[in-house]
Amino acid sequence: MIAEIALAILWLAAALAVLQLGLGSYALTARGAEFLRAVRPIAVVQGLLVATAFALLIVLFLRTDLSVKLVAANSHSLKPLIYKIAGAWGNHEGSMLLWVTVMGLAGGFVALLERRLNERTMVATLAGQAFVSLGFYAFMLFSSNPFERLNPAPVEGNGLNPLLQDPGLAFHPPTLYIGYVGLSIAFSFAVGALITRDVGPAFARAMRPWVMGAWIFLTLGITAGSWWAYYELGWGGWWFWDPVENASLMPWLAATALLHSVSVLATRGALKAWTVMLAVVAFSMSMVGTFLVRSGILTSVHAFAVDPERGSFILTLLAIYIGGALALFGLRASTVTEGARFHLFSREGSLVMNNVLLVGILGIVLMGTLYPLVTEAFGTKVSVGPPYFNPVSAIFVFPMLVIMAAGPLMRWRQDNGRKLANLLAVPALVAAATLALAVVFAGDIGVLPLLGLVFAAGLAVASLLPLWKRNLRRTPAHIWGMVIAHFGIAVALAGMASESAFNTERLVASEIGQSHTVGPWTIELQGVRPIAGANWTALEARLVARYGDSNVQTVLNPQARMFASPPTATSEAALLTRWNGQLYAVLGEEGDDGRWQLRLWWKPFVPLIWYGGLLIGLGGVLSLVGRTARDLRRKGEPELEPTSEPAAPRPASGGQEALA
Amino acid sequence: MKAKHQRLVLICIALVGLVAAGLIAAYALRDQASYFYTPGDIAEKGVEPGQAIRLGGMVQKGSVRKQADGVTIDFIVEDGKGTVPVRFTGITPDLFVEGSGVVAEGRMDKAGFFVADNLLAKHDENYVPREMRDMTKADVKKLGGTVQQP
Numbered sequence A: 001m002i003a004e005i006a007l008a009i010l011w012l013a014a015a016l017a018v019l020q021l022g023l024g025s026y027a028l029t030a031r032g033a034e035f036l037r038a039v040r041p042i043a044v045v046q047g048l049l050v051a052t053a054f055a056l057l058i059v060l061f062l063r064t065d066l067s068v069k070l071v072a073a074n075s076h077s078l079k080p081l082i083y084k085i086a087g088a089w090g091n092h093e094g095s096m097l098l099w100v101t102v103m104g105l106a107g108g109f110v111a112l113l114e115r116r117l118n119e120r121t122m123v124a125t126l127a128g129q130a131f132v133s134l135g136f137y138a139f140m141l142f143s144s145n146p147f148e149r150l151n152p153a154p155v156e157g158n159g160l161n162p163l164l165q166d167p168g169l170a171f172h173p174p175t176l177y178i179g180y181v182g183l184s185i186a187f188s189f190a191v192g193a194l195i196t197r198d199v200g201p202a203f204a205r206a207m208r209p210w211v212m213g214a215w216i217f218l219t220l221g222i223t224a225g226s227w228w229a230y231y232e233l234g235w236g237g238w239w240f241w242d243p244v245e246n247a248s249l250m251p252w253l254a255a256t257a258l259l260h261s262v263s264v265l266a267t268r269g270a271l272k273a274w275t276v277m278l279a280v281v282a283f284s285m286s287m288v289g290t291f292l293v294r295s296g297i298l299t300s301v302h303a304f305a306v307d308p309e310r311g312s313f314i315l316t317l318l319a320i321y322i323g324g325a326l327a328l329f330g331l332r333a334s335t336v337t338e339g340a341r342f343h344l345f346s347r348e349g350s351l352v353m354n355n356v357l358l359v360g361i362l363g364i365v366l367m368g369t370l371y372p373l374v375t376e377a378f379g380t381k382v383s384v385g386p387p388y389f390n391p392v393s394a395i396f397v398f399p400m401l402v403i404m405a406a407g408p409l410m411r412w413r414q415d416n417g418r419k420l421a422n423l424l425a426v427p428a429l430v431a432a433a434t435l436a437l438a439v440v441f442a443g444d445i446g447v448l449p450l451l452g453l454v455f456a457a458g459l460a461v462a463s464l465l466p467l468w469k470r471n472l473r474r475t476p477a478h479i480w481g482m483v484i485a486h487f488g489i490a491v492a493l494a495g496m497a498s499e500s501a502f503n504t505e506r507l508v509a510s511e512i513g514q515s516h517t518v519g520p521w522t523i524e525l526q527g528v529r530p531i532a533g534a535n536w537t538a539l540e541a542r543l544v545a546r547y548g549d550s551n552v553q554t555v556l557n558p559q560a561r562m563f564a565s566p567p568t569a570t571s572e573a574a575l576l577t578r579w580n581g582q583l584y585a586v587l588g589e590e591g592d593d594g595r596w597q598l599r600l601w602w603k604p605f606v607p608l609i610w611y612g613g614l615l616i617g618l619g620g621v622l623s624l625v626g627r628t629a630r631d632l633r634r635k636g637e638p639e640l641e642p643t644s645e646p647a648a649p650r651p652a653s654g655g656q657e658a659l660a
Numbered sequence B: 001m002k003a004k005h006q007r008l009v010l011i012c013i014a015l016v017g018l019v020a021a022g023l024i025a026a027y028a029l030r031d032q033a034s035y036f037y038t039p040g041d042i043a044e045k046g047v048e049p050g051q052a053i054r055l056g057g058m059v060q061k062g063s064v065r066k067q068a069d070g071v072t073i074d075f076i077v078e079d080g081k082g083t084v085p086v087r088f089t090g091i092t093p094d095l096f097v098e099g100s101g102v103v104a105e106g107r108m109d110k111a112g113f114f115v116a117d118n119l120l121a122k123h124d125e126n127y128v129p130r131e132m133r134d135m136t137k138a139d140v141k142k143l144g145g146t147v148q149q150p
Helices: A002-028 A033-062 A069-074 A081-087 A092-113 A119-143 A167-195 A201-232 A243-268 A272-295 A301-306 A308-335 A347-377 A386-409 A418-442 A447-467 A477-502 A608-635 A650-659 B003-032 B039-045 B130-137 B139-143
Strands: A504-510 A515-518 A521-532 A536-547 A553-556 A559-563 A568-572 A574-578 A581-590 A596-604 B034-037 B053-059 B072-078 B083-089 B101-108 B114-120
Touching (some): A002 A092, A069 A092, A092 A119, A119 A308, A167 A308, A201 A243, A347 B003, A386 A447, A386 B003, B039 B053
Antiparallel strands (some): A521 A536
């Protein structure tokens, strides 16, 4: 029953999206103005309905209702509770439902909360959001219905891919999805503002918190994904330039650029067309990423042919939405009025440069990700990995870091450079000192890690300089947010550089009782024993680790796990974190002579990568909260917000007419 | 600076940045992309020793030999048109078995050995390295291999 009700609710939500689009478009015409008031409530209800459908899917997974095809294919009655819930979105159909849920909720929240925007632009935005949602509703309802029944119902489910049975999964994909799909609202704002020719600071201020919110989720999602890959795959790496990872990085790069340009537009009224363009690009990257991941074109070009429906459906949506938005942009770009002027050597100028560099990096990642697809179409199989991505993106990353250090210290409109040169002398000295130390003490660590350490040190200092000579208690939250986020970049970069510069690795076949050294550690293999978990069995090693001359012993338990359903083997690495790095141990197989394979890494300062990611996210949160609080305070003083005044009398009359 | 003039300068900067990114990327891709070879390709065309490539084929039955250090294995990859000896040091993927498909990342050494840095085998029920899907269709049957279909 639940599945049928949920499906009916989903159809109803889709019908409301049609209404939201139709009524919204009509309301924008000369005759339809009386319907303007009706669009917001529709958007709210649509969001609630689709969220209900998603909640019901989770209920089906919680009850392990095996008569539902999706549950039977992805769940198992013996699975721990958290993975039953996570199973709801750990598959194609469920994740598509999550997608429309996030879109619906984003539209609903905007309709409910955003009161600063011109009402016509708001209605155009909501209509745009409904238009985008509809494509994905259609995709689900016609080609991947999550509530499809299975008759007869199987006795037991297939289980969830064991690699995904990890607390990381419960958190990581929904976080990324909220980020991905949250960008849709920026896209809709841009489309709405183009339609009503309303691209200006008010539009930017309305859009900014939503872009910031989506960006925070993307940042945290990527950080969590990298951490998950690091400890779950057991390969000791934290970023593989895997197409799926790139699919999440590309929207983040675009959203980061958008975040900065939307700030310029909100504060200074400049970069109008560029901001609109970035909003379109950012969500396009979300869709390209989804297409790459969902169509299966990544794993194999032939999987695309195996399931042409899925891939070509998303590709069609991609063409309609991106093509449509670009066409609209082309038509209306000339009507976007000239923004405020500024000198190139200014805060705005540095933000433009950073935007260009970010988009350049985006282009490099996009080309590297798509290149294998293109060559395969011509019959040549290639793969593109770190030897391409690392050095090529570095060409753009390092200049960007310099501008990141300098930009926040520059004045708006025009900077004369004198104060800037004095301020930047400090980080430059720190960077130079780091360079000297690294060259003298670290030896040959490679060019990129060396540059990484040097730039991280310089940026760490430079990112704090905007607080120089400020009253810290009176510094607004969004300034703190910027400082913390930029500092977070320096922290993450230091972790990345340190990992590749100072990583030590041992690979041994060890007898029981034998000791090995890796970096400053001495590690003894004391034994291997079988253990059993809820739905797996494992061989677990007992390793005792000592740091340097210390007598403190720490036990590590890496496992080789065998899952029963579906039958899969995974390797569970054991991690030991110290303030100055992480010890990482993986258990391999037993040889004929009774020796066990062990792979041990000592990774100095590697956790900084994820601490940095968290700091970047925290900076975003501070900025979002600070700005929202300030906006709310200003709401109490209507004379500062003249735009909110004319909107107030309208509800009464508009509502009555709509009822009549 | 005049308004139009400024817009033009900004557009130029953006274009120069993007075109530069594109050109650098295109140039680097030609150098850095690692090509996929089968043993037959190597027998036919040959590969420069030291160049990073991916080698894909079937692990010949009975060819896997573990070395005395306990962590190095040698085996032979074949595709019906040729064979290549491979050496790999590390923990093999769980689904690395004789008579099954494998993709090895690494390079040929001067002695004609393929030195693998990394072995990719099926690591979950849905994932197959891109290049292996082709082989599952025709070549596997020819070789009497037992690759599970995804």
